[in-house]
Amino acid sequence: MILSKLAGRPVLLAAGLVAALVLPWFVYPPVALDIACWALFAVAVDLLLGFTGLLSFGHAAFWGGSAYATGLIALHSGLPFPVAILGGAAFAALLALPIGFLSVRLRGIYFAMVTLAFAQMVYFVANQWRDVTGGENGLQGIPRELFGLDLSDPFYFYYAGLPFILAGLFAAWRIVRSPFGCVLMSIRDNPARARALGYSVDRFKLLAFVLSAALSGLAGGLFAIGHGFASLQGVYWTTSGEAVMMVVLGGIGTLWGGIVGAALIVELNDYLATAGFQETGIITGGIFILVVLLFRRGVWGTARDLIAARAAARRRPAEPARENAETPA
Numbered sequence: 001m002i003l004s005k006l007a008g009r010p011v012l013l014a015a016g017l018v019a020a021l022v023l024p025w026f027v028y029p030p031v032a033l034d035i036a037c038w039a040l041f042a043v044a045v046d047l048l049l050g051f052t053g054l055l056s057f058g059h060a061a062f063w064g065g066s067a068y069a070t071g072l073i074a075l076h077s078g079l080p081f082p083v084a085i086l087g088g089a090a091f092a093a094l095l096a097l098p099i100g101f102l103s104v105r106l107r108g109i110y111f112a113m114v115t116l117a118f119a120q121m122v123y124f125v126a127n128q129w130r131d132v133t134g135g136e137n138g139l140q141g142i143p144r145e146l147f148g149l150d151l152s153d154p155f156y157f158y159y160a161g162l163p164f165i166l167a168g169l170f171a172a173w174r175i176v177r178s179p180f181g182c183v184l185m186s187i188r189d190n191p192a193r194a195r196a197l198g199y200s201v202d203r204f205k206l207l208a209f210v211l212s213a214a215l216s217g218l219a220g221g222l223f224a225i226g227h228g229f230a231s232l233q234g235v236y237w238t239t240s241g242e243a244v245m246m247v248v249l250g251g252i253g254t255l256w257g258g259i260v261g262a263a264l265i266v267e268l269n270d271y272l273a274t275a276g277f278q279e280t281g282i283i284t285g286g287i288f289i290l291v292v293l294l295f296r297r298g299v300w301g302t303a304r305d306l307i308a309a310r311a312a313a314r315r316r317p318a319e320p321a322r323e324n325a326e327t328p329a
Contacts, residue, residue: 029154035266036165037223042246042258043172044215050253052208053188057240058115061122062092064234066217067224071139080146085221092217100209123235138231161222168218251298260300
């Protein structure tokens with residue numbers, strides 16, 4: 001059993017890597033890039049929601065704020081786009097420091113509402129500071145400079161940006177499987193006991209908040225470079241809500257669930273838009289309600305539990321037979 005689990009993880013990781021590599025061969029490359037960016041964004045939100053127990057409706061500030069910062073760096077410095085993306089992620093982390101410092105002391109709906117309020121403040125600044133952000137027009141014509149390489153084809157740019165997505169996903173995976181991640185889960189389950197054991201709960205929450213914001217900024221910056229623009233939609237609160245919906249749809253606290261949820265939502269939205277259906281929110285909202293009612297642990301979480309339950313049921317009849325065979329006559 002233990003060996004099968006250990007063997008299953010590399011197989012699952014290899015399958016995910018292969019899927020990421022072949023995705024633009026089966027999906028329109030810009031849509032493939034959207035899936036990758038939203039997957040990292042959803043994983044970043046799940047890092048805070050599923051493993052720390054903090055529901056944030058303000059992560060649009062880090063996704064969209066990084067998009068603006070990345071765009072400004074790329075437009076005015078002429079640096080390669082990887083530098084601009086890393087600069088946007090750093091900006092998101094710095095922005096998260098004061099927001100997190102003022103928010104992590106709250107819990108539940110109060111934390112969610114405070115983060116939402118801060119995100120709306122960022123939206124207001126982006127809308128009013130037209131000389132820098134472009135206001136309602138946003139930043140347009142963001143370049144994809146990389147040492148003179150031609151990355152105008154979305155197919156080739158997908159592979160140029162994929163290492164950032166994989167690095168972000170690996171960072172999230174490493175965080176939740178480290179001693180730091182174990183502390184975060186203990187804070188999620190019982191903050192009073194974690195505090196009694198000597199852990200600074202607020203400090204760990206703040207660090208998790210900043211790390212989640214940095215990963216969100218990494219995804220938002222790549223999204224802006226990939227599409228060549230940064231708009232107010234990126235910092236609007238519905239962007240946060242969509243990321244949370246992806247996490248819940250895929251499965252809270254699984255990491256893989258965020259990736260699955262992002263793929264389902266982005267692909268569904270693209271299919272509906274291509275078909276000429278305007279009210280995509282009605283369909284996605286209906287599917288979200290059905291998943292919440294029928295699959296309490298999300299699509300990925302429910303599938304994982306069903307597979308584990310079937311594997312356990314197959315082992316049960318064999319265990320008593322083995323015990324009887326080993327019992328001396």
